[in-house]
Amino acid sequence: MALIEPTILAADADRTARALGACVERFAIVVVEECDSTNSALRDFPPEDDGRTHVLVAHHQRAGRGRRGRTWQAWPGLSLTFSSLWRFAPSPTVPAGLSLVAGLAVACTLEKLGVEGVQLKWPNDVMVFGKKIAGILVELVPGRGRTPAAVIGIGVNLALPSGTHIPDQPGVTSLADEIATSKIEASTVLAGILISLDDRLERYTQGGFAALRDEWQQRNAFADLPVSVRDEQCETVGICAGVDEDGALLLDTDQGRTRIIAGDVSLRAAL
Template identity: 55%
Template sequence: MPPTTSIDHTAELSALNAALGAHASAFAVEWIAACESSNTELLGRDLPGDERLHVLVVDRQLAGRGRRGREWQSFDGGSLTFSVQWRLPPAGTAPQGLSLVVGLAVARALEDSGVSGVQLKWPNDVLVHGRKIAGILIELVARQGRTAAAVIGIGINLRLPEGVRIPGQAAVTDLRHELGDGAPDRAGLLAAILSQLRGLLETYAAAGFGALRGAWEQRNAFADLPVRISGDAGSACGACIGVDDDGALLLHTEQGARRILSGDVSLRPMPGGQA
């Protein structure tokens, strides 16, 4: 693996702290050049049990991971890839709907940056006019004597190489395509996402996903459209009628309403639906 200290990120960290302002102390941020996966790196660390959000930003992942074992590609200077460790609420159970909360934070940060047409695809993709711009991977970690935590991986396309094709993705976009010269730099975008994420996680911890459900529904990419859900347990077709207070997808099928839990499933539009 290439050394992770060959690039000086002092300027970007300084710009990040300046953009975070008074909230900078709520985060512990490390920015490195390369590692196998930012999620894998954080999962393997015994981080302090404080209240800060611990953030690892990586210029290039050598073995980035997406859902269902897929590879997440990152590009030097063309991606913003980072992971956040968040301590789960002590009285909480399984973090139902957490990936949707994270997606909402990314969506709001992109909207605040000037991106229009931002949509959310259940359970963990962020789209712009139907094209994927960001993905999320959440993994849980529990160590003896420590509060359970979630490691939240986020990857955002900033400037994809010309003509790049990403396996499993028929349509992608990036921030350069959407905003041109008006796109924020990495530090500015990261600050916007972290600020949104911190606020939404506080709401989620206090009131659950139900408190944020309406905001997610407003950006539902497949609202009322015919979709096919496929996974290890089989497949189902129906109309996407939203999500419930636990973050489960609600599907209207010929057999009636069906509740799809977050997990190893994929959602695809049916012919005639939105691409």
């Protein structure tokens, strides 16, 4: 089990800046002891556009959120919780597959840190051998005459309190449980994710999700497995055929191939 340096979030944007190295000028990072939600803070009060990616990190979120209104479970000193503001060119369509791009950035960072068995669960979870280690929440910033933007919220389990159980999750894990290195600073994790996310958002800007689709498919946790997808109206059962070039989930059902777009859905392995 790795020892995670627990003081980084409250301690230092400076450590993260050093970990970012030559990439530091691309980011404006603010670290706070606590807030209601980093996503809400950036969404409701977006900073002025100065050409940098604005990042808000919180040691503790009083009202951290996951998808479908769920509470994001995090523990001060043991969780990395932050949001990044990404501005994109005006378009008649909303950027597709953005949560998948963010999940891919986290997955690739964990792999570079030595985590094995990293998987992606559509549309917004990062897993290790079937156990959740990170989650994504993407929200659009209201226009109000501004450049269109999205807030990308990311939560990573650095370590877990003893006996942790999260409802509706088949299992959870943490970086401390999965990494072979004896010690790692959370600033290293944060910097790695920011660099990976910046790189993939640049590729996304140039080629859409299609430019990243193959990378995501390689880590698809449910590739070729029977799954059920549930929303508020119905349940769809089929074989997971991956995602298309817009990031929509593809299921092979008795009625043929079905395309499911991001929304209030949940994905479970079918019995």
